[in-house]
Every structure is written in structure tokens, then in C-alpha cells.
Amino acid sequence: MATKERLDPAKIVDTALAIADEEGPAAISLRKLAAQHDVTPMALYRHFKDKDDLLAALGARLLAEVVLPEPSDAPWDVQLRELLTAVVTALRAHPRLADLTRTQFLVAEAGLALSERTLDLLVQGGFSVDDAAEVGRQTVSALVALVVGDPIAREVSDPEARAASVRRKQASLNALSPERYPRITSAARTLIWPKSQDRYYEIGIELTLAGIRGIRP
Structure with missing residues (x-):
């Protein structure tokens, strides 16, 4: 036993x-x-x-951690924002593994539930089934890329080494000519290290949602 x-x-x-x-x-x-x-x-x-089979199971596990919002009477885009936020919340807890979920959205049970709900909301928003499929596919890629590209999560975990790395990167931008690159030099710190990690994700989700609204029929 x-x-x-x-x-x-x-x-x-x-x-x-x-x-x-x-x-x-x-x-x-x-x-x-x-x-x-x-x-x-x-x-x-x-x-x-084999190891690939195990990694697939890890990807499925991450999707299983998504707390799928209950359907409501809210507008389709409000519900979609809640869904995207739920996905990002689960993935950002495991940033090094987020990429493993790409192959599981149409395989794992949790991924299928997420995909079905996403497509349904997009169709409610006026997209054809085929366009909803393409928008859904690219939305998934955008969310995964958002987590994988998190500047804070990508830094080394050791506090001293992380601080040194951030200082080196910021010094490189600060060394640029402020006359030629006024915006970059004034925003150097935030370009290297987001002022707020929560805000980083909020903006990423809103950009994705704004893009979906922008191409809606």
C-alpha cells in the first residue's frame, strides 16, 4: 500500500x-x-x-489550478476579462512552467473547459466560430507570453544577485543620451523592473482585451 x-x-x-x-x-x-x-x-x-509525457501532465496541472468564473449576465467582454484574469492568476504562480500549458488547452480536461468557455464568450461578442477560434488561439499565446516575459519572474531568485542584475541593466539605460532618448532614460527603472507586478499583468490583460474588442465585427 x-x-x-x-x-x-x-x-x-x-x-x-x-x-x-x-x-x-x-x-x-x-x-x-x-x-x-x-x-x-x-x-x-x-x-x-517519458519526460515529455510528464511535462504535459505539468501543463495540465497548471490549467487545473485556474478557477473558472461562473457564467453571469454581465457583458461578454466583462466575463472574458474575468476569465483571462483567472488564467493569468494561475499561470503567474508558476512562471517557469507557463509555456507548458500551450499544448494542453485542447487536450487536458481543464483546458477544454477553458477553451469552450472562451469560444462561447467570443461568439457572444459577435465573432464567427472560425474567427473566435483564431482569436482564442492568439489570446492564449498572448497570456502565456505575458507570464513567461514577466521581467520580475525572469530575474534570478537570489535577492543580492537580482539587485545587482537590475542595477547593471538600469545603469546601461541611464548611460544613454537623455537628449536623444529622453523617454527611455526617464523611464529606465520601470523598463527594467515594473513599478508594480500587479499593474504589469493588469495592463497586459487590458491590452489583450482591447485588441479583441478592436477587431470585433
Whole structure:
């Protein structure tokens, strides 16, 4: 019974998630996971055929963490904003892994639920089914890119090293000619390090939503 508990696929994914959050997906290996669960690597192949299969499970796990808003009588774009915010909220908790969700939106159960709801809202907004599909596809890519590109999440985790990195980048921009680049030099700090991480995501979501509204039939 203990062995079965150790080899619970959900617990294996939990361990892989912890490793990937700390070190990135490249640090995951079936051998490392087997060692942490005190089993042989072959035992893990009963649940995951290879590392790619495990990474797919991680992507599905992230989508399962999205708290899907309940349908309401609010306008379609208001509901869509709530949906996009819910997706970003879940992904930003695991910025190093956000890219793994791309292949799971039309595969994992949680991804299918998100996709169906997104398409329904876009159709409510006046898009044809085909255009809704294309808008939905590009919206997913935009949200993932927003999280993956988070300047704060991309910095090294060690506080001293992070501060040194930010100072070097800011110094490089500050060294530019303020006469030639007045806007860049005046905004150097925020260009390197967002003044507010929450605001970074708010603007990203609003830009995406504004683009969708802008091309609505």
C-alpha cells in the first residue's frame, strides 16, 4: 500500500512541480523523481512514458489550478476579462512552467473547459466560430507570453544577485543620451523592473482585451 501511495501520479507531478518551480523544467528527470520517491526509474514509466509525457501532465496541472468564473449576465467582454484574469492568476504562480500549458488547452480536461468557455464568450461578442477560434488561439499565446516575459519572474531568485542584475541593466539605460532618448532614460527603472507586478499583468490583460474588442465585427 505504501508503494502505491508513493507512486500516486498526482504526487509525482507535485514533486516535479516543486523541482521545476525552483530550477526550471530542464531540471526535471525521471531518475531524480524516482530517487525522491524511493523507487526505481522504471516504476515511474507505469505512469509516464517519458519526460515529455510528464511535462504535459505539468501543463495540465497548471490549467487545473485556474478557477473558472461562473457564467453571469454581465457583458461578454466583462466575463472574458474575468476569465483571462483567472488564467493569468494561475499561470503567474508558476512562471517557469507557463509555456507548458500551450499544448494542453485542447487536450487536458481543464483546458477544454477553458477553451469552450472562451469560444462561447467570443461568439457572444459577435465573432464567427472560425474567427473566435483564431482569436482564442492568439489570446492564449498572448497570456502565456505575458507570464513567461514577466521581467520580475525572469530575474534570478537570489535577492543580492537580482539587485545587482537590475542595477547593471538600469545603469546601461541611464548611460544613454537623455537628449536623444529622453523617454527611455526617464523611464529606465520601470523598463527594467515594473513599478508594480500587479499593474504589469493588469495592463497586459487590458491590452489583450482591447485588441479583441478592436477587431470585433
